[in-house]
Amino acid sequence: MNPIAQEMQNIAKELLTSGEVTAVIGWEKGTFWYQSTPVMITSAEEADKLIWDEFCQPNLSKYLLDYRLNEGKVAIFVKGCDARAFNRLLQDNQIERQKAYLIGIPCPGMKDHKQAALVEESAKDSVPLAKVCQSCRYPNPVVYDRLIGSEVTPRATEPDFSDVMALEAMTPDERYAFWQEQHTKCIRCYACRNACPACNCRNCIFSDSKSGWISKDVNTSENQFYAITRATHVAGRCVECGQCEMVCPSNIPIMLMNKKYIKDINDLFGKYDAGIDIDTPTPLGHYKLDDPEEFM
Amino acid sequence: MSSVNENFEPKILVFACNWCTYAGADLAGLSRLQYPPNVRILRVPCSGRVNPQFVLRAFQRGIDGVLVCGCHPGDCHYTSGNYYTRRRYLLMKRMLEFMGTDPERFQTRWISGSEGPKFQEVITEATGIIKAIGPNRKMRDDLTIQAAFAQRDAEEEEGEAK
Amino acid sequence: MIVIDKNKLTDLLDALNQSYQVIVPAKSADLTQFMPYDAVKEKNAEIILNENTVLSPKWLFLPQSEGMYAFWAKNKKLEIVDLPSDLEKMRIVFPVRHCDVQGIACLDKVFLDERHVDGQYLEKREKTVVMALMCNNPKDSCFCASMGVDRAHANNTVADVQVYDLGSEYAFEALSDKGQQAVEAIKALGSEKTVAVPEVKEQKIKVNIEGLPEKLSGMFYDSIWDSFMFKCIGCGTCAFICPTCYCFDINNKIRGEEGVKLRTWDSCMFDEYMLMAGGHNPRPGKKERVRNRFLHKLEYFYENYQMMLCTGCGRCLRKCPMNVDIVKFINQANAK
């Protein structure tokens, strides 16, 4: 067993035995070799379920929403992006800091499980990192109570917007055709929304057809309305964990829209990384008198 | 431009804040400043009330162009509404273009209550441009049931004929 | 049986496309699904024959959004008109694996129930020729055999043509009149031969469903649900990619004075699925929803129709974002 998994199990045992926490949320091995999946354990005996490998991409922080009413503390393991997601939820008043025990794990980057699913386990080494991980700037947890292992050097110092820029370089009609094809694939399963730590409304406007914003008709236009609106709701709040894209059964490049907003926010209002400092207001939650002026 | 577009009369939606742009449009009227009859003004208390989702909806329903108009920065009746408008629509404009809509079809403009001529100018210009690029076919969510009624009518006619 | 060389696949599809609208599994924009052969050609998409598509062929008979009728309130008088059929030609879908054939059989139970036959569904079924492919190359997520699917012979209440994969050739055997006509259309491309049913590779996943419905009927309040619900994030992926999930919702699409009554897929995993008008939700949490889905698949449907509402296609094993695993569930339930 790898030493990190060993230490995860030890800490889980320790926390559960001492009663400091009532549950520990981590990852266990899934059905196939390329799947590692969230698990919650409530007793020290179950600690050996916990694993750490290159497919632990599921972001655990959002599971805390299910345990808001929990009496005691819940421990969760956080990679860089889980920690940013945790901050996202804190800044959105959805969880209380003192009710969570965060065990940080510096993350070497997770492999692209969709690519992995296409090959045999023997070819594991050839599987590339997930796209968001390739340009990850915050592999080390930005908030934790305890850290396992030592910090890693971020793979990138600047965000990678090359894919956004490639699309920007197209003509409007080409871009339109690109997104039409993508959004025609959408089956509106809302996995992207449900996996996203920034999507933490009690009732999503897309769940309530009476809200009047959207019908349940699944067509490219409505799918696009959903996609743009979700990206807009997440604008300035996206912690770049890439869960949306990873869970999409239709392989829609959802992060492309989120990254477009991040890029524009950086260009227009100054560099901002969501989920790092919860006391800084979000870009769409405040304004500056000298913001760029294009509307005269 | 092609002859098709010469006969094309676009529909343009203008979200106008009650205190500045709506007053500016009223002033244009009082001053009898003429502009193309293609715009429809939708009055909102403040440009900060204009949810970007309204803009998307208008495009879905087949509008040819949308303008979001409010007070100049610093003049907002509610102090800060238009500063939020500015942030929201700087981003929204870019996102709409990223999705492939024609940049000409969406604009945000500041028009004050004293800028009747500016209102006239903005509307005239926007209408001209949109007229030139033709009807908007993008993002539309049309209801296509005309066929159902056409078929029904045909059958009825056939029945009557018999 | 008519045996046709696999090299002639394009000829075969083109031949069928003369008189049918051909639907094939293909990969377009990084998604595998059943799509019209015309679109495949137009998009230069890759036809996918050796694996299950991400999206099942369910939509051919139960589209995700389907108009039921149109209405018109012009001049304050309401008129209702049927929508014209969008199937101009007969369709042929090739190839459909036995798990998905079984999925259609499940849908038939619901929509062609003798107590109520769904006209729109029936029309689509009648206008579609299903060419079932016996797949001898299962993936590691396949477990149809365990779910009672005959790997050698497709469910003949659904399949119109049985296709065998002979390695370098396909063998076609008509199972119905519709099927016979289709086979006629491609006869010229191959030759008549007697063919033995090929050997099939065993599936890695095996589960035992013997007595499962009965066992589950006593497990409504079991603690298994407490642990099993944890992972679920309440999305609709499982239901929407599933070849058998058939729940739909009815709603309106209105433009001024005219509109369409629509039925659209729904998922019992959505939190608003059971929401009552007064705000009460009988299945308020993940636990109740996960329980309902599994019990529907493995108990309730069986009680009503004597067949499982899971065909072992393995889609949810691969695509559930958080890997809520029905096989693992069955094994755990059996072990209780």
Next chain:
Amino acid sequence: MKKVGVFVCHCGSNIAHSVDCAKVAETLKDFPNVAFSTDYKYMCSEPGQELIKKAIKEQGLDRVVVCSCSPRMHENTFRNCVAQAGLNPYMFEMANIREQCSWVHPDDMEKATEKAIDLAKMAVSKVCYDEPLEKSYSPVTKRALVVGGGIAGIQTAIDIANNGFVVDIVERTPSIGGKMSQIDKTFPTLDCSACILTPKMVEASSHPNINLITFAEVEKVEGYVGNFDVTIRKKARSVDMSKCTGCGTCWSKCPTKVPSEFELGMSMRKAIYTPFPQAIPNKPVIDREHCLKFTKGICGVCSKVCPAGAIDYTIEDELVTERYGAIVMATGYQLFDASVYGEYGYGRYPDVISGLQFERLINASGPTMGHLLRPSDGKEPKNVVFIKCVGSRDENKGKEYCSRTCCMYTAKQATLVRDKIKDSKVYVFYMDVRTPGKGYEEFYNRTTEKYEANYIRGRVSKITQEGDKLLVHGEDTLLGRPVKVEADMVVLATAMVSNPDAAHLAQLVGFSYDKDGFYTESHPKLAPVETHTAGVFLAGACQGPKDIPDTVAQAGAAAVKVTALLSKDKLETEPSVSVVDQKNCAGCGHCVNICPYRAISLETIQERVNGKTIERKVAHVNSSLCRGCGACTVTCRSSSISLKHFTNKQILAEVDALCLQ
């Protein structure tokens, strides 16, 4: 089914000349929910209104659309009209087919009519979602709080008090009076500052409606317009105010000397002190930082000598909470720290002083008894150099803005020097001379002509010390050559800046401030003394640099606004306000931050979940504060906040209606 009545106005020929009003009315008849539709020559006229009322009654209409002029013109007219017919006045919408249709499209009847029909359809679609709205009311506490006891605060308080309302002045220092009490003479009249201020101070202290709370600070503000609950920290004076007679025995006997803040460190005060002789209240406080009783536990002389037994070392800070209907911020300003300009040597050369220090040096009750003497050697200066814009109009080292008063006080100080020291010479280095006030330009002219002050246009690059002289190096930009002036004293016209804790106080009370820490008025032209927090007003230099006349004028204006507010028994609130669907609200709080009026707060509600009662936070809109801008509705991702009368559904219905083919 709604029953909408549509009334299309011809406005004589104003509308009818290019809109086919009958056609509009006829077309709308077939539109969903329209039960009645007609056109008439003058809808706003008496018979026009009667037509509407009659139709409401006879047709049983439950909502009304009038297609006529701008709602900015006649919305209230028609609201009253439908109300008279028994409908709620908010079950009404207007389609503007005059200003925004017939008047701007006079030559194309077909298109103008088409547009009018669209506008009417939009209005009908919106009116169908209108709901009856009621104005609500909140009570008004008839008491005002003035924060700051300078001339701005004093004047505001006196004006409010004279109008019959009780006012509390909270002043941070032991005495009211503020900066004006430190100033010697006022421009342009050169009357003695103390002579005009002291009577005001006395009036404030003796006014039956004014309570002075000195040596106190605002600690917390809750509530809203009409009902602010303000917690005030009364700092421990160590002197029992009820016993003290202000006889002065204590401070004459106190052994500890401390540099006087009032004299800007140019003389000493005692550890028990009043800031200046005319202080009000004229009762001392103990400076606990320096008093030996508190620092070393010895002495206690003041207690021993006090004939009234008023000294009480055990007094502690006291928190009192009082309810006010309105708050006036009159917290004044500070002076820019001129030592930022190292080249001027302020703080290094004793004879380089600030303008306010100059005021004390020339003041008869100041450290030199009004004889202008150099701090370094006590000699009378003959050559005095003034440098203007020290910290003002300098983006790099100081502030971008103009401090407005410096041109005039420098001119005043120049004349004072020339007046007191007949053989003196004064030089003024300046960038511009700005004299926009009554009598200001004339005063400046006298300074240069009669008093022969030498104005040199240019910046001073550095000041060096040569023996007991200061050498001022500058440039005369008009002549385009460097100049050197030998000076005995240099006076820096330092900028007016905001108080260091101005931002903190603004956040505490809840209104906004600009990048320089000055308080932001609600509207720069039309609401200069209001903040956008209802019930909070501004007076004086806390809003921006200003001189005494402007400050007093603004104080009077603020007082009028307060009086107008307090004279109401209850406040009518805007019915088109935001409302939270608390069941749906996740309590993320994004709306709280975005609301310009602090109308939204998070409150804890109880909810039943799975048989258990739980508490959670949700947004709540205080309808007394909300002004209906709707910014919150857009920031709310789940659409849990809705703006009444402009709901999402209403706007969507309008969009949909207009897009119909």
